[in-house]
Amino acid sequence: MTTDTAGLQATDSRTRRRAIGGRTLRLLLALATAGLFLSARAPAGISVDLVNVALLVVMCAATVALVATAFPTMVGVLAVMAAVWSGMGFSVWLVLTASLLYSMHLLAGLCEVIPATARIERGALRPSLIRWTQVQLATVPVLALLAAFL
Amino acid sequence: MRSRSAGDPLPPVPVRTATARRWRPTFTMRRAATLLIFVVALALLTGWPHLVMLGLPLAVGTGLAWGSKQGQPDTELRVEFARMAEQSAPSEVAMTVTGLDRVEVAVLGLPVGMVRGRARRLVLGPQHDAETVDVRVDTTTWGVHEYGEAAMRVASGDGLFASEIVSTRVPPLRVLPSAHVLSAPELPARSAGQVGAHRTRRPGDGSELLEVREFRPGDRIRRIDWRVSARRDKLHVRHTAIDADAELVICVDPRHDLGPDVATWQERAADDADGRGRTSLDIAVSAAVTLATTYTRLGDRVALLDLAVPHRAVRPGSGRRQLMRIRWQLAGMTSGGTLSQRSFDESTLPRGAVTVILSAFMDDEITELARRLAATRRDAIAVDVLPDLDLPVERHERAAARLLLAEHDDRLAWLTRRGVLVTRWEPALFSALIRERQRSRQRRAA
DSSP states (O other): OBSSSTTEEEEETTTTSOEEEHHHHHHHHHHHHHHHHHHHHGGGOOOOOHHHHHHHHHHHHHHHHTTTSSHHHHHHHHHHHHHHHTTOOSSHHHHHHHHHHHHHHHHHHHHHHSOTTEEEEGGGGHHHHHHHHHHHHHHHHHHHHHHHHO | OOOOOTTOOSOSOOEEEEEEOOOEEOHHHHHHHHHHHHHHHHHHHHTOGGGGGGGHHHHHHHHHHHHHOOSSOOEEEEEEEOSEEETTSOEEEEEEEEOGGGOSEEEEEOSSOOBTTBOOEEEEOOOSSEEEEEEEEEEOSOEEEOOEEEEEEEEETTTTEEOOOEEEEEOOEEEEOOOOOOOOOOOOOOTTOOSSSEEEEEEEEEEEEEEEEEOOTTOOGGGBOHHHHHHHTSOEEEEEEEEEOOEEEEEEOOSOOOOSBGGGTTSOTTTTSGGGOSOHHHHHHHHHHHHHHHHHHTTOEEEEEESSOTTOEEEEEOSHHHHHHHHHHHHTOOSOOOOOOOOOOTTTSOTTOEEEEEEOOOSHHHHHHHHHHHHTTOEEEEEEOOOOOBOOSSHHHHHHHHHHHHHHHHHHHHHHHTTOEEEESOHHHHHHHHHHHHHHHHHHHO
């Protein structure tokens, strides 16, 4: 006898469809954030010490945890400032940083809407994936050419 | 409605809807604007024009995402659900989302499957204007189960635009206790009954033939048996006995919900409901539904009384709808409350009705009630629904439990001495008791 949900076991009709978890999306966001900071700092050289690694981990974890706040914006601003401090010129690092800045922004946008516990059908990410590919195809060659000639 | 339980007396197709109609700005939109402005401003301040290039993919991507938006959303979440289900039979909730042509992502919060207090969420990639998710709900225990809320949020343009979370509360699912049929003997017919499936020895309009005798003045013409009259060359009439019904009143005492483990008796009923085994209330409800099923099938009138909640009562009646009413009320029973002081008069308890009291008999109030009932010279049967117990291991707890059980046994013995039939809930024992009662009545009548 109960008056709660204990007696209910539910399965939905879409369990067999191919899907990814909301946590996978957050893992990608964490990786993009880490990559963004590393590429922004790369021109000045990256020192692998415990403080830097800890800072990077905390930054990634906070981005993922506070995705529906202004924190990812702050992370983007910090990354751009890091690029300035490291004296980034027209180089392959600029191409990579620009690409990762957009990737981080896109993933944070999706994570803001999609909860971590969600099961994401693959079709749900298709428009974003297509747009990301279009943006990369349109901008990376331009940036790469500029980096090569300037 | 995708599936419905057999004999559902409720209005068909209960539906709840929620609609998302407006896009709201998200942090993603603010982030895109902030980063682009910041990059341009920084490039101007530092005099490094190449810094603008950092924001190039972001600007192009935001532009493309903005361009993909098609007006405001008009997305409706429609939830169709069963309000009633049979125990151990699957039920279904159908969630249909329409108006998906203007959204890229639809996040659904499923109303059931509350796994460790967290609702499952499903993200749809709309390929059609409407998508349907069928959620199969397996019900293992009877009772009233909360579905929870069905929620939806839609988004477009890589999360630049998102609606607010719209939700709708789905009414609880009532899982009816499963019905079993007992091979029980017939109940004694009520003396006041005029219709029904039971035979009597009282002459009157009925189906049971009493005798065929010669016609006398005053006999009705339609009672003439023409075949016998033709054979004997004299008018003969058929005399029949009145058909009578039997009535069963099932009284359930839901105050104590005691599991087999005596150590858990201090816990509230709602705590760990699944892990306590079959409790006294489970047995009482199972017994009540078994008796109701058995005797409504035999054409008898059955009533239900909740001894703790006076308004939870089903007036005497027969047939499938009556059985459904009783099961509906039983499904809503919860433990607790106090024994209501009711008087047993003709309106609540018709004379000639057999009354079954289903209780764990853990206090003197219920014993007194049963005694008062027996004192009105009605057939009263006290059915003990206490499950087979696991006594505690600790010595002092064991002693306390034994004391409680001794008191419980004393109460039942006291009732027996006052003319109340007492039995444990075992279908075979109950049938034997009714049979024995019938025999003793017949012996007395003879």
